Amino acid sequence: MAASISLTQSFRLRDALVAAHPFRLASPFRFGRSFPLFQNPSSRSPSASMSVQAPKKSPDVEFLDRRESGILHFVKYHGLGNDFIMVDNRNSSEPKVTPEQAVKLCERNIGVGADGVIFVLPGVNDTDYTMRIFNSDGSEPEMCGNGIRCFARFITELENLHGMQSFRIHTGAGLIVPEIQSDGKVKVDMGQPILHAPDIPTMIPADKNGSVIKAELVVDGISWNVTCVSMGNPHCVTFGTKKCEALQVDDIKLEDIGPKFEHHEMFPSRTNTEFVQVISCSHLKMRVWERGAGATLACGTGACAVVVAAVLEGHTERHCVVELPGGPLEIEWREEDNHVYMTGPAEVVFYGSVAL
Numbered sequence: 177m178a179a180s181i182s183l184t185q186s187f188r189l190r191d192a193l194v195a196a197h198p199f200r201l202a203s204p205f206r207f208g209r210s211f212p213l214f215q216n217p218s219s220r221s222p223s224a225s226m227s228v229q230a231p232k233k234s235p236d237v238e239f240l241d242r243r244e245s246g247i248l249h250f251v252k253y254h255g256l257g258n259d260f261i262m263v264d265n266r267n268s269s270e271p272k273v274t275p276e277q278a279v280k281l282c283e284r285n286i287g288v289g290a291d292g293v294i295f296v297l298p299g300v301n302d303t304d305y306t307m308r309i310f311n312s313d314g315s316e317p318e319m320c321g322n323g324i325r326c327f328a329r330f331i332t333e334l335e336n337l338h339g340m341q342s343f344r345i346h347t348g349a350g351l352i353v354p355e356i357q358s359d360g361k362v363k364v365d366m367g368q369p370i371l372h373a374p375d376i377p378t379m380i381p382a383d384k385n386g387s388v389i390k391a392e393l394v395v396d397g398i399s400w401n402v403t404c405v406s407m408g409n410p411h412c413v414t415f416g417t418k419k420c421e422a423l424q425v426d427d428i429k430l431e432d433i434g435p436k437f438e439h440h441e442m443f444p445s446r447t448n449t450e451f452v453q454v455i456s457c458s459h460l461k462m463r464v465w466e467r468g469a470g471a472t473l474a475c476g477t478g479a480c481a482v483v484v485a486a487v488l489e490g491h492t493e494r495h496c497v498v499e500l501p502g503g504p505l506e507i508e509w510r511e512e513d514n515h516v517y518m519t520g521p522a523e524v525v526f527y528g529s530v531a532l
């Protein structure tokens with residue numbers, strides 16, 4: 177596959193990237209060619225201290241080591257259709273891609289196409305790695321739930337690890353711990369939800385505990401009931417309006433109403449918004465409008481925020497299946513430690529290289 181697609185003078189796709197990629201591939205497309213120039217040392221290798229040779233990357237990702245000026249090698253991943261361009265950035269603490277380049281890469285018609293670009297950077301403060309992400313509009317969020325599952329699976333490719341693994345990841349939301357399970361799914365300790373209004377942040381008047389739970393927010397002339405939760409990044413969760421308390425989420429016109437929540441004056445850092453339907457006391461259905469990315473097929477931090485909001489509003493138990501357009505996530509808000517746990521898949525879509 178050596179086709180060259182001309183985009184603009186400053187941005188060309190190389191090695192025949194797919195713009196419209198199939199969802200849920202049985203086996204990933206492969207566009208990168210194996211061509212190892214060097215091997216990265218791995219402190220996680222059990223034999224690292226005894227062997228002169230550092231362990232090899234998984235053969236699928238050896239092409240990431242090719243050093244060619246102006247070329248970005250990457251692996252595209254998705255978590256329930258929330259898709260990301262994953263970049264091996266372990267040799268520098270500065271992302272290899274600028275926010276402006278990320279916008280072009282994420283473009284679905286003339287770019288690779290993705291909801292964001294994620295960088296695997298060196299760890300800090302006793303963590304194994306640092307995760308940074310640019311949304312498709314170039315803004316930088318604090319955290320990404322589907323992204324961190326992809327991140328964990330990408331590390332196993334980079335480090336050629338097999339079986340159950342767990343990593344300590346530094347993010348803008350603090351320490352996050354994803355764990356690869358025996359079935360290949362990734363369970364993530366997403367930490368504690370933040371409910372204190374100024375820390376979310378929201379300017380919606382808070383209750384006596386400082387939280388915004390089932391409060392009124394007028395958007396586009398309609399009074400919505402909203403609960404605000406931060407999972408490191410801000411979320412505004414709604415189960416309905418004052419007039420109609422129970423949403424039918426398929427009826428929501430996301431493209432119209434989503435941006436009005438995102439840019440509402442009550443959210444000084446903008447917000448992600450989840451529209452939720454209660455199916456049962458352990459089953460929720462949601463659609464999401466993401467800050468900086470628009471309508472996506474899934475949002476991991478959003479699903480976590482939704483379960484926290486559902487418990488606080490008295491709709492569900494603490495352990496729920498959250499059904500998203502891209503598929504289900506299992507979410508538990510554990511009483512013992514106040515942490516939220518998210519379990520779901522992460523898959524390779526394809527391997528590629530692009531001229532920046």
Ligand SMILES: N[C@@H](CCC[C@H](N)C(=O)O)C(=O)O
Nearest residue numbers: 317320321322409475476477
């Ligand atoms: N899709 C992500 C969230 C990505 C960040 C979000 N758009 C924001 O700006 O906060 C997820 O799975 O959590």
